[in-house]
Amino acid sequence: MTSPILVxxxxxxxxxxxLALQERVYPTIAPWRRDQLVRQxxxxx
Numbered sequence: 001m002t003s004p005i006l007v008x009x010x011x012x013x014x015x016x017x018x019l020a021l022q023e024r025v026y027p028t029i030a031p032w033r034r035d036q037l038v039r040q041x042x043x044x045x
Contacts, residue, residue, distance in 0.1 A: 012041060 010018070015037050022031035032040075 009045070010041060012038065015041075 015034055018037060019031050019034065022029075
């Protein structure tokens with residue numbers, strides 16, 4: 001049996017996980033800074 005997939009808007013509490021995911025998926029590209037992601041969340045809620 002598979003787990004259901006939940007799709008929801010990104011929240012401020014997701015920022016650390018997003019930064020870690022970026023580093024893992026794109027190891028040769030510098031990840032966004034925390035303040036950049038937070039700013040994006042404020043601009044595009």
